Amino acid sequence: MKPGAICNLALSNRLAYSAKVATLEKIDMSKAAKRLLVTGSSGLIGSEVSLFFSSQGFSIHGIDNNQRAVFFGPAGDTRWNQKRLTTQIPGFSHHELDIRDRKEVLALIDEIKPDGIVHTAAQPSHDRAAAIPFDDFDTNAVGTLNLLEAARRTCPEAPFIHMSTNKVYGDRPNFLPLQELETRWDYADPAYAHGIPEDFSIDQSKHSLFGASKVAADVMVQEYGRYFNMPTCCLRGGCLTGPNHSGVELHGFLSFLAKCNLEDREYRVFGYKGKQVRDNIHSEDVSRFIFAFFQAPRVGEVYNLGGGKANSCSILEAFQLVEKFSGKPMRYSYQDENRIGDHICYYSDLRKMKAHYPAWDITKSLEQTVGEIVEAWNRRLEK
Numbered sequence: 136m137k138p139g140a141i142c143n144l145a146l147s148n149r150l151a152y153s154a155k156v157a158t159l160e161k162i163d164m165s166k167a168a169k170r171l172l173v174t175g176s177s178g179l180i181g182s183e184v185s186l187f188f189s190s191q192g193f194s195i196h197g198i199d200n201n202q203r204a205v206f207f208g209p210a211g212d213t214r215w216n217q218k219r220l221t222t223q224i225p226g227f228s229h230h231e232l233d234i235r236d237r238k239e240v241l242a243l244i245d246e247i248k249p250d251g252i253v254h255t256a257a258q259p260s261h262d263r264a265a266a267i268p269f270d271d272f273d274t275n276a277v278g279t280l281n282l283l284e285a286a287r288r289t290c291p292e293a294p295f296i297h298m299s300t301n302k303v304y305g306d307r308p309n310f311l312p313l314q315e316l317e318t319r320w321d322y323a324d325p326a327y328a329h330g331i332p333e334d335f336s337i338d339q340s341k342h343s344l345f346g347a348s349k350v351a352a353d354v355m356v357q358e359y360g361r362y363f364n365m366p367t368c369c370l371r372g373g374c375l376t377g378p379n380h381s382g383v384e385l386h387g388f389l390s391f392l393a394k395c396n397l398e399d400r401e402y403r404v405f406g407y408k409g410k411q412v413r414d415n416i417h418s419e420d421v422s423r424f425i426f427a428f429f430q431a432p433r434v435g436e437v438y439n440l441g442g443g444k445a446n447s448c449s450i451l452e453a454f455q456l457v458e459k460f461s462g463k464p465m466r467y468s469y470q471d472e473n474r475i476g477d478h479i480c481y482y483s484d485l486r487k488m489k490a491h492y493p494a495w496d497i498t499k500s501l502e503q504t505v506g507e508i509v510e511a512w513n514r515r516l517e518k
């Protein structure tokens with residue numbers, strides 16, 4: 136299939152999706168719609184989850200204070216995405232709230248009494264955390280505790296789905312035996328042929344301050360499940376991606392890489408010969424899993440959620456993919472020093488998710504996802 140064909144397919148899918156959402160305008164949402172509270176609703180995952188649940192008839196309450204622009208500067212601004220939700224989701228309620236504000240979080244959840252909570256708000260960057268340790272921990276760990284406790288007091292039956300990260304495993308995956316292939320690293324031990332499973336140790340390794348604050352949140356989410364018998368789960372994300380990411384150098388690798396390519400900017404590769412491997416999952420597939428969990432929740436669960444081996448690529452391989460869609464050569468520089476604690480090779484073992492939710496699977500290939508990202512940046516950069 137030609138690159139353009141995939142882009143057109145992606146566009147028609149999105150139009151169909153928007154049309155589906157638009158038909159809901161005729162429904163009186165105040166009557167029977169279930170209420171979903173989404174934190175970080177203007178971000179990549181929060182916005183996709185909001186649109187997805189809205190298309191299933193939910194009324195959506197989003198919390199976001201555009202903190203991404205504070206963390207990463209104007210390039211991280213997510214107001215455009217907030218506007219998109221306001222126009223595409225009938226009756227969308229935006230709450231300009233900081234999840235660190237405990238009093239306000241307790242009051243808002245008590246007022247909404249949501250039927251489900253999807254928690255995606257975070258300081259999401261491994262590298263940024265060291266410069267802003269208080270903001271990082273207060274957002275990722277304390278903000279999560281605020282939401283969990285508010286949920287326990289008001290709506291303990293509501294599924295609480297938390298976006299965790301593969302950085303909770305620290306740099307421990309780097310100590311597995313690896314083999315160097317022409318364009319990527321891979322696991323040499325057949326025990327990891329399917330990727331990293333959920334029982335991989337999170338202990339005694341280097342996490343970065345971000346990884347540590349996310350461990351605190353992850354363990355707390357599990358604890359509210361086990362201790363209070365609440366339907367919680369942690370989704371330990373690989374690379375979550377898609378056309379609606381505000382990719383910056385410090386977060387959102389595929390989105391940022393595609394943006395650099397289209398703007399003829401130099402992309403910086405940090406160590407590992409550019410052969411470091413990430414597994415990439417489209418935000419729609421993330422939303423579909425969250426919906427599956429919402430419909431059949433379990434208590435205190437943990438899943439590794441990424442693209443799996445089939446949707447993995449190294450940075451060098453990502454260059455080739457983006458070039459194929461943009462038709463432009465990738466400009467990049469290389470420095471020997473890797474990012475502290477960066478994974479050399481990481482892909483998620485998806486077998487537990489698929490065993491618990493057999494109807495769920497990855498629907499978007501890496502190629503299709505990259506095509507959509509390039510197409511979206513082309514549109515956003517034209518404006």
Ligand SMILES: NC(=O)c1ccc[n+]([C@@H]2O[C@H](COP(=O)([O-])OP(=O)(O)OC[C@H]3O[C@@H](n4cnc5c(N)ncnc54)[C@H](O)[C@@H]3O)[C@@H](O)[C@H]2O)c1
Nearest residue numbers: 175177178179180200201202203233234256257298372375
């Ligand atoms: N994108 C990835 O590759 C990836 C990988 C693994 C895990 N995750 C996790 O998934 C979640 C979502 O990631 P994303 O890529 O959508 O991030 P994102 O930065 O695109 O979205 C997060 C949103 O949360 C908002 N936010 C941040 N702090 C806030 C606060 N204190 N109060 C209210 N809103 C706040 C931001 O403004 C932003 O719009 C995060 O928990 C992240 O750690 C992401």
